[in-house]
Amino acid sequence: MNKENWDDIRYVLAVRRHGSLNAAATALNVTHATVLRRVAAFEQRHACHLFGKATSGYAPRPETQQIFAAMEDVENAVLALDRTIAGADRSPVGKVRIASTDSLCQIVLPGILRRISERFPGLDFTLLSNNTHHDLTRLTADIVVRPSPGLDGGLTGLKAGALRFAVYHDGTPGQKWLALQGALDKSKPAQWMADNIAPASIISGADSFLVLRQMAAEGAGRTFLPTFVGDAEPRLQRDPETPPGMTVPLWVAMLEEIAHTPRFTLVRDQLLARLKPLFAAERT
Structure with missing residues (x-):
C-alpha cells in the first residue's frame, strides 16, 4: 500500500x-x-x-x-x-509526560528534570500536576511518580523510597485537626484520622498538602504533611507524638506496554537515581 x-x-x-x-x-x-x-x-x-x-x-x-x-x-x-x-528507537529523544502530585511537582521534580534535560537535551518534558491518579491506559501520561501502597492498572515500576508523614502545627496549643479532603481522603494519614480522631475535632481542610501547609502555618489547625513538605516551612514544627510507621512507598512507574521504550526507561532510571537519595532514609 x-x-x-x-x-x-x-x-x-x-x-x-x-x-x-x-x-x-x-x-x-x-x-x-x-x-x-x-x-x-x-x-x-x-x-x-x-x-x-x-x-x-x-x-x-x-x-x-x-x-x-x-x-x-x-x-x-x-x-x-x-x-x-x-x-x-534507541536515541533518548522525544516527548516524555510525567504525572505526579502537586507537592512533588512543585518541590522536588522541577530540579530533577532540569538536571536530566542538561544531560539529555533531546528530551522534551511535560510535568502534569494532579493529586488524582492518571489513567495511563488512556495515555494521559507516560510515567507516574506516585506515592501508593502498590501499583495497579497494568503498571510496572520500581520503588524510589518512601514518603514519611508527620503532624505539623504552628505551636498554638489545643488546635483542632485540618481535614484531608478530595483525593487525600484515601491517604494513609486520612485513614488514621478516621479511626482515631473524633469528627468534632476536625475542622476545615483542603485537597492539597501544599494548601494544608499554608493553612497550618497561618494557625488554622494541625495537619498531617509529607515531611519534605512540612520541614520546608519554618513557621511549622513537627508534633513529636506523630503516629509511628506513617510511611507510603514512592513509585516510578509506567504501563507494561511501553516499559521497554528507550526514552521512557532512560527517564525512569534517571528519576530513580535522583529520587532515591532524597527518600532513601524513609524507605520501607
Missing part, C-alpha cells in the same frame, strides 16, 4: 467515526474541503460509494461493512508498526 492510500483511509475512517465532514476535519485539524477531497479520491480510485447522507450527517452504506472492517485492519497494522518503530 502506498502512502496516498493510507492517508485517504485515515480521512474515510474519521468521517465514519465522527459522522460528518466538519467533525472529521476538526479531529484531523484540516479543512472541510480537504476531507471531502480525500474521501472522493478514495471512492474514485476504488470505484465505490461509501457514505449516504442522513439528517444527522454522513452514514456508511450497509454494503460497505466489510470495506470499513478491512480499513480498520489496515489502520491497526500501521499503528502497530509505528509503536514498534518507536520502541526500537
Whole structure:
C-alpha cells in the first residue's frame, strides 16, 4: 500500500467515526474541503460509494461493512508498526509526560528534570500536576511518580523510597485537626484520622498538602504533611507524638506496554537515581 492510500483511509475512517465532514476535519485539524477531497479520491480510485447522507450527517452504506472492517485492519497494522518503530528507537529523544502530585511537582521534580534535560537535551518534558491518579491506559501520561501502597492498572515500576508523614502545627496549643479532603481522603494519614480522631475535632481542610501547609502555618489547625513538605516551612514544627510507621512507598512507574521504550526507561532510571537519595532514609 502506498502512502496516498493510507492517508485517504485515515480521512474515510474519521468521517465514519465522527459522522460528518466538519467533525472529521476538526479531529484531523484540516479543512472541510480537504476531507471531502480525500474521501472522493478514495471512492474514485476504488470505484465505490461509501457514505449516504442522513439528517444527522454522513452514514456508511450497509454494503460497505466489510470495506470499513478491512480499513480498520489496515489502520491497526500501521499503528502497530509505528509503536514498534518507536520502541526500537534507541536515541533518548522525544516527548516524555510525567504525572505526579502537586507537592512533588512543585518541590522536588522541577530540579530533577532540569538536571536530566542538561544531560539529555533531546528530551522534551511535560510535568502534569494532579493529586488524582492518571489513567495511563488512556495515555494521559507516560510515567507516574506516585506515592501508593502498590501499583495497579497494568503498571510496572520500581520503588524510589518512601514518603514519611508527620503532624505539623504552628505551636498554638489545643488546635483542632485540618481535614484531608478530595483525593487525600484515601491517604494513609486520612485513614488514621478516621479511626482515631473524633469528627468534632476536625475542622476545615483542603485537597492539597501544599494548601494544608499554608493553612497550618497561618494557625488554622494541625495537619498531617509529607515531611519534605512540612520541614520546608519554618513557621511549622513537627508534633513529636506523630503516629509511628506513617510511611507510603514512592513509585516510578509506567504501563507494561511501553516499559521497554528507550526514552521512557532512560527517564525512569534517571528519576530513580535522583529520587532515591532524597527518600532513601524513609524507605520501607
